[in-house]
Amino acid sequence: MTYTKKDLVGMKNLTKDEILFILDQAEKFKEINKREVKKVPTLKGKTIVNLFFEPSTRTRTSFEIAGKRLSADTINFSSSSSSTTKGETLIDTVKNIESMSSDIFVVRHAYSGSVKFIAENTKAGVINAGDGTNEHPTQALLDLLTIKEHKKKLEGLNVAIIGDITHSRVARSNIWAMNKLGINVKLFGPKTMLPKETTPFGCYIASNMDEAVEDCDVIMMLRIQKERMSTVLLPSDREYAKFFGLNKAKLKKAKNDCIIMHPGPINRGVELSTELADCKQSVILDQVENGVAVRMAALYIVANNI
Amino acid sequence: MSILIKGLKIINHNSTEEGNLLIEKDTIKAITKETPQAKEIIDLSGLVAVPGLIDMHVHFRDPGLEYKEDIISGSQAAVAGGVTTCLPMANTKPVNDNSTITKYMIEKAKQCGLIDLYPIGAITKGMKGEELTEMGDMLEAGAVAFSDDGLPVMNSEVMRRALEYIKTFGSFIISHSEDKNLAGKGVIHDGKVATITGLKGIPAEAEEIMIIRDILLAKATKSRIHIAHVSTKGSLKLIKWAKEEGIDVTCEAAPHHFSFDENCLLDYDTNYKMNPPLREKEDLEAIIDGLKSGIIDAIATDHAPHHRDEKFVEFDNAAFGITGLQTLIPLTLKLIKDNKLTWQDFVRLTSYNPAKILKFSDKGELKAGKKADITIIDPDFTYLFDNKINKSKSTNSPLFGKELTGIAKLTIKDGKIVHKL
Numbered sequence: 137m138t139y140t141k142k143d144l145v146g147m148k149n150l151t152k153d154e155i156l157f158i159l160d161q162a163e164k165f166k167e168i169n170k171r172e173v174k175k176v177p178t179l180k181g182k183t184i185v186n187l188f189f190e191p192s193t194r195t196r197t198s199f200e201i202a203g204k205r206l207s208a209d210t211i212n213f214s215s216s217s218s219s220t221t222k223g224e225t226l227i228d229t230v231k232n233i234e235s236m237s238s239d240i241f242v243v244r245h246a247y248s249g250s251v252k253f254i255a256e257n258t259k260a261g262v263i264n265a266g267d268g269t270n271e272h273p274t275q276a277l278l279d280l281l282t283i284k285e286h287k288k289k290l291e292g293l294n295v296a297i298i299g300d301i302t303h304s305r306v307a308r309s310n311i312w313a314m315n316k317l318g319i320n321v322k323l324f325g326p327k328t329m330l331p332k333e334t335t336p337f338g339c340y341i342a343s344n345m346d347e348a349v350e351d352c353d354v355i356m357m358l359r360i361q362k363e364r365m366s367t368v369l370l371p372s373d374r375e376y377a378k379f380f381g382l383n384k385a386k387l388k389k390a391k392n393d394c395i396i397m398h399p400g401p402i403n404r405g406v407e408l409s410t411e412l413a414d415c416k417q418s419v420i421l422d423q424v425e426n427g428v429a430v431r432m433a434a435l436y437i438v439a440n441n442i
Numbered sequence: 443m444s445i446l447i448k449g450l451k452i453i454n455h456n457s458t459e460e461g462n463l464l465i466e467k468d469t470i471k472a473i474t475k476e477t478p479q480a481k482e483i484i485d486l487s488g489l490v491a492v493p494g495l496i497d498m499h500v501h502f503r504d505p506g507l508e509y510k511e512d513i514i515s516g517s518q519a520a521v522a523g524g525v526t527t528c529l530p531m532a533n534t535k536p537v538n539d540n541s542t543i544t545k546y547m548i549e550k551a552k553q554c555g556l557i558d559l560y561p562i563g564a565i566t567k568g569m570k571g572e573e574l575t576e577m578g579d580m581l582e583a584g585a586v587a588f589s590d591d592g593l594p595v596m597n598s599e600v601m602r603r604a605l606e607y608i609k610t611f612g613s614f615i616i617s618h619s620e621d622k623n624l625a626g627k628g629v630i631h632d633g634k635v636a637t638i639t640g641l642k643g644i645p646a647e648a649e650e651i652m653i654i655r656d657i658l659l660a661k662a663t664k665s666r667i668h669i670a671h672v673s674t675k676g677s678l679k680l681i682k683w684a685k686e687e688g689i690d691v692t693c694e695a696a697p698h699h700f701s702f703d704e705n706c707l708l709d710y711d712t713n714y715k716m717n718p719p720l721r722e723k724e725d726l727e728a729i730i731d732g733l734k735s736g737i738i739d740a741i742a743t744d745h746a747p748h749h750r751d752e753k754f755v756e757f758d759n760a761a762f763g764i765t766g767l768q769t770l771i772p773l774t775l776k777l778i779k780d781n782k783l784t785w786q787d788f789v790r791l792t793s794y795n796p797a798k799i800l801k802f803s804d805k806g807e808l809k810a811g812k813k814a815d816i817t818i819i820d821p822d823f824t825y826l827f828d829n830k831i832n833k834s835k836s837t838n839s840p841l842f843g844k845e846l847t848g849i850a851k852l853t854i855k856d857g858k859i860v861h862k863l
């Protein structure tokens with residue numbers, strides 16, 4: 137086993153080999169999802185708790201299906217990040233659920249670094265399902281798997297990540313991973329949504345949409361958090377769509393076989409025009425499908441290391 | 443009652459000499475090469491004597507949050523750290539915004555008898571940033587300066603009026619310089635590490651904008667301002683400019699800001715979460731230069747004790763602050779060991795200048811006739827900063843459990859030994 141950690145906290149601390157190993161495993165699990173009986177006994181008797189301190193139906197469902205296909209018992213626990221209810225701390229909550237013999241926690245939390253904090257303070261295996269604006273490793277892995285399937289390789293590809301980079305854990309996880317895999321990453325978004333210091337990303341920062349899209353094999357559009365729109369980051373949806381959204385005309389600059397990705401849910405007409413969201417080049421539903429296989433792989437690997 | 447301490451290297455802001463210190467009652471009687479008669483003779487050959495350290499910026503959490511620290515444990519931590527005079531900030535619970543609380547703090551410190559405690563009163567009632575407190579009355583009760591530290595005074599008119607009003611009494615305002623809107627929900631410096639960790643950033647400009655505002659208000663009112671815990675290179679440029687303009691401004695830096703930079707936050711360790719946040723390497727170096735050049739007048743710890751429960755949480759939820767009284771000496775001595783500062787600089791920054799800023803004419807120098815507030819340091823003593831050494835009620839320091847070098851071996855306040863290692 138190339139992967140020896142009990143947790144999957146982020147792409148930042150993984151090696152290239154570890155990333156490729158998880159992708160290999162995911163490809164194997166993908167086959168199971170195509171069978172008529174989509175279930176194997178691999179994690180029978182294991183208890184997986186989806187600890188969601190921030191709502192997310194999609195990611196939680198994907199993890200839940202992944203757990204069930206591996207025959208694990210999956211339990212959902214949700215609570216809000218601020219409600220360390222009745223004075224209970226996050227670690228109190230974790231210890232409590234841990235003591236009911238939980239094997240793996242899948243954790244989503246509103247604060248950056250909180251999943252690492254949990255992982256360091258529990259014996260259970262921990263998988264990060266998104267922590268604040270830090271990381272969302274299984275999303276990056278499913279993105280990579282989708283890219284690999286469509287492009288038959290990873291190294292040397294040109295990828296543009298466009299949108300709210302600062303607040304995107306999807307962007308961060310992808311950037312760390314893609315840098316390690318030899319993918320050329322360009323970033324673009326309104327300056328209000330780019331970190332003050334972009335040098336740690338080691339990516340080219342495009343200065344307009346045309347330049348961002350130019351010669352791309354993959355365009356990854358990020359989701360605009362509409363609830364954040366009321367603040368001073370953006371004037372309006374309309375303005376965003378005009379200068380930072382992707383449409384058919386702008387796509388022409390990319391390679392002919394460029395694929396379009398989006399972590400979902402899409403704000404139609406804002407990040408992506410509807411015709412692009414549903415077009416041939418869009419692989420958005422493949423991403424969702426691959427999410428289950430990647431999460432099966434992650435659960436399987438972590439379960440083997442606890 | 444007289445004490446003779448022998449074999450010391452006696453350091454002032456402008457002199458260094460070998461000799462013996464003779465203390466009589468609460469006063470330094472003589473600095474001499476002779477060995478005069480004394481009731482008690484202590485031989486501390488090879489150690490360094492400096493004027494008792496004055497920490498212009500501490501948080502003692504008393505009244506109201508005594509589970510973190512109280513005036514007694516704070517005093518004990520102070521003297522163990524070589525500090526004989528402390529100025530606790532007003533963000534207690536209730537806020538020190540009236541003479542009753544000011545008197546309570548002074549009285550409790552007197553009963554404890556380890557340090558001289560001079561409260562900083564709040565600028566505004568309840569530190570709400572709206573109405574001025576009864577500053578005159580609080581000065582009479584023993585307060586020495588005013589600050590809403592922990593919170594900025596966001597309203598520029600309120601700050602202007604505070605500066606104007608305090609002039610009548612010859613005191614001054616201490617600025618916690620932070621534009622709250624710009625700082626937003628930031629928890630660390632807005633730099634490379636914020637990008638890497640996904641933690642929200644506080645831009646350097648949040649500090650600098652308020653510093654320049656307060657400098658300009660001090661200029662307009664011809665009043666006196668002291669800038670607390672300066673942390674950026676830009677802030678120092680602004681303060682340098684103000685000093686050159688003849689504006690009555692002084693400032694302080696905290697040891698953590700010249701010892702650590704933002705890279706310490708790569709692992710989300712909440713013990714490094716402080717406000718202002720740890721900045722970039724460049725800022726750290728600018729602070730060290732500022733200490734040397736005199737742009738920075740004083741070193742103050744911003745001793746900010748917090749209970750473990752307030753730090754053992756998600757980074758965003760963790761309290762800002764670090765204890766500092768017992769790490770002031772080792773962190774500052776590190777700069778001497780690295781040839782960045784001299785011992786005379788040390789004295790200038792930790793007692794001579796603070797005494798001048800605070801108009802304590804009997805402190806800040808080791809000289810016959812001055813008050814016998816003396817700190818004797820063993821600069822080479824290496825030890826583990828653990829529960830045995832730590833006197834604070836709190837342990838929220840990244841240095842807790844680590845090895846340190848340099849310690850207060852003996853602390854004397856008013857001629858009495860208040861700490862002995």
Ligand SMILES: [Zn+2]
Binds near residue numbers: 592
């Ligand atoms: Zn402050």
